[in-house]
Amino acid sequence: MATAPKPEILAAFEAAKGFMPVDEGLALYTAALDAGRLGLPLLEVGTYCGRSAILLADAAREAGVTALTVDHHRGSEEQQPGWDYHDPETVDPELGLMDTLPTFRRTLHRAGLEEHVVALVGRSPQIAKIWNSPLGLVFVDGGHTDEHANADYEGWAPHVAEGGLLVIHDVFPDPEDEFTGQAPYRVYLRALAGGAFTEVSASGSLRVLRRTGAGI
Numbered sequence: 001m002a003t004a005p006k007p008e009i010l011a012a013f014e015a016a017k018g019f020m021p022v023d024e025g026l027a028l029y030t031a032a033l034d035a036g037r038l039g040l041p042l043l044e045v046g047t048y049c050g051r052s053a054i055l056l057a058d059a060a061r062e063a064g065v066t067a068l069t070v071d072h073h074r075g076s077e078e079q080q081p082g083w084d085y086h087d088p089e090t091v092d093p094e095l096g097l098m099d100t101l102p103t104f105r106r107t108l109h110r111a112g113l114e115e116h117v118v119a120l121v122g123r124s125p126q127i128a129k130i131w132n133s134p135l136g137l138v139f140v141d142g143g144h145t146d147e148h149a150n151a152d153y154e155g156w157a158p159h160v161a162e163g164g165l166l167v168i169h170d171v172f173p174d175p176e177d178e179f180t181g182q183a184p185y186r187v188y189l190r191a192l193a194g195g196a197f198t199e200v201s202a203s204g205s206l207r208v209l210r211r212t213g214a215g216i
Helices: 007-015 022-036 051-063 101-111 124-130 146-159 183-193
Strands: 042-045 067-071 117-121 135-140 160-168 197-203 206-211
Touching (some): 007 022, 022 051, 022 160, 022 206, 042 051, 051 067, 051 135, 067 124, 101 117, 124 146, 146 160, 160 183, 183 206
Antiparallel strands (some): 160 206
């Protein structure tokens, strides 16, 4: 059963820009609390404006660990001008490019969670290449092309500690149900087929897998 955060945290989550529904957010929060018991950082790939980061940060605060966010803050493919998920308010008027970093920082400030988050600003594969520490949880919610989703998996899944969790968002088994491509679903299948991860739970399009072995 999903665990609910304090009312003020849930209210901040619901008020933040983003696309994650409440039921999936509660499932993520429950997973983050579980993973936090390992005493290792919790990391998300794909931050946008910080909606899910609120829940990870609050879970990290409860566990006495740090939440890490990885994002270049220029927006994923489906968030660019001309796409259904584009928000003109996220465009830097001087550069004409998306920049979600200021909104993300305001989101954390309003939720009172700034001190519990370290924001890693850059491309996920570049940061993953220089990362060398185990993680209690990796939440994959970045680009939805096969190239980007696979790169996120290959870069970060190996860092999930034994007993830690890999959480994948936007897993749509039925092509008619998906809205940004089935790359996350294919990554989910890949993770299970590799033998390193076992499924723990499913809530909407959110899948929670536990690392139980090698094989990534």
